[in-house]
Amino acid sequence: MGWAIIGTWRMALEGIEKSAKLLSNGGSSGDAIETAIKMVEDFPYYKSVGYGGLPNENGEVELDAAYMDGDSLSIGAVAAIKDFKNPISIARKLSEERFNSFLVGYGAEEYAHKNGFERMNMLTERAIIHYKNRLKETVNKGLSPYDGHDTVGMVALDLANSMASGTSTSGLFMKKRGRVGDSPLSGSGFYVDSKIGGATATGLGEDIMKGCISYEVVRLMKDGYAPQEAADKAVFELTNLLISRRQKAGDISVVCINNKGEFGAATNIKEFSFVVATEKLPPTVYTCTVENNKTIYQVATEEWMHNYMKTRTAPLKLKLK
Template identity: 85%
Template sequence: MKWAIIATWRMALEGVQKANELLKNKESSGDAIETAIKMVEDFPYYKSVGYGGLPNENGEVELDAAYMDGDSLSIGAIAGIKDFKNPISIARKLSEEKFNCFLVGHGAEEYAHKNGFERANMLTDRAIIHYKNRLKETVDKGLSPYAGHDTVGMVALDSNYSMACGTSTSGLFMKKRGRTGDSPLSGSGFYVDSEIGGATATGLGEDIMKGCISYEIVRLMKDGYTPQEAADKAVYELNKLLVDRRKEAGDISVVCINNKGEFGVATNIEGFSFVIATDKLAPTVYVCSVENNKTIYEVATKEWLDNYMNKRTAPLKLK
């Protein structure tokens, strides 16, 4: 395998297409990850990441992101940052720091400002409509405000056998100010080691954090499990643990690749999608289902892909 990149959710497709071209031209896994995630962050219709991300309960967009270099194991992460574009780039810059590599809130914003990152209002009119509609539904219908927590996470392998991974999210919709999920936490939302492989997670951060699932998948791959075996084992063991101890488990989905470019995916929900590209496979979207604690996936149909974009770009009105 010459190169590979895998990502959570259909929203990563355009970014993976661009990253695939970079990897094909022998660019680094780190550049591929940053480029691909920035494309997701910049697209306003993907409402759980970057510009257009869904706000917290106070109507503020707080963003989390992380980056990890699989060669050096260097990590950079930010949480609760407001009014800055492309948090993945800020996280990657932080990964170059020996100290202070995980910053939150005002500290992250001060670092971003001092290092010349672009300020921008990340709250869109569309996100405001989502916010106001959810407030109304919470009062009128008694619905939970906490819905919408899709992290974009990616792992890449380049032609030099170096690996990197990254995550970016606006977190749980209507979250408490300052709430941070698994996405910027090493071992939970992401982990990569170029000598083994990497993994990244999406779903309910409060439950994903209980299993350090990304590190667990890499550990299992080190012990000889294939990426698919490692992903299934980690997800379904954590799911069972949570159900046994707490009577329920939130959404948990993972993607991973090893240092040979072999990939795996696992989920405890129906309809999870992911994107994979390698030197032998053009960027492709797959949709998952669950059968007997095993994840089954098939190539997304044109109808599914059309419905996905039509739903996300449809005009919104206040209810």
């Protein structure tokens, strides 16, 4: 049956490369998820996750994260937590609790402190520049402040046929203090069952929550749909439902794998990327396009890969006007 791991966005690549080695050597799906997501959280140039994540409207970095064990269905999550490194690790620790496994704000911070997790100011100078520039753009050009909500979500299958899933995000850029999206919510931002498969989502949390899309993908796989079929069906049914009821739908993307290591990805946006590795496939980045309610993906070109990192690591200057 083999092992597999999949993650949202190109930013998952380095973490998946490391966790692919772990899984190939018999490591657990839980360790693979935590290891890979921590690498994304620790890289300051990924401005929607962890250290370097973009702040809320008050200039504070509030982080959300979740972890799920596909064998026991145990879930741990934190939301609106500030000044602690690696919220995915805190979420995983919480999944061991029978009660009080989802903590928010000060309660999450108190738990993290009591359990020895590292305190860290997660607001970087680069994020401050992004914040100040966006304030100017919002006032001067009338642009929406809510750009930048790329959650890293992952699902893994190990050689023991156990599965796990995890998410981590700083949420909407310039969100209201205390705002929580889909990422730490079971069934919306993530869901995994080792007997079936797992899925994780990224996009506009307020719309993803309206369809509990990660659970829906897993349910469809349980009903016999292949991962790609399940992903497309869930994404486009929810997109069309939202358009029919509300006249618009936000960004919605999902990735998934079943308990055989087969994978799928779907999106309703023009440019979405994901990373996958299996026993037969080295860590690979794919870019997606949409045609007639179906997601088409291809291996990212070298030019695309170069431009991705060039854009994210380019020097920033504070705009004077």
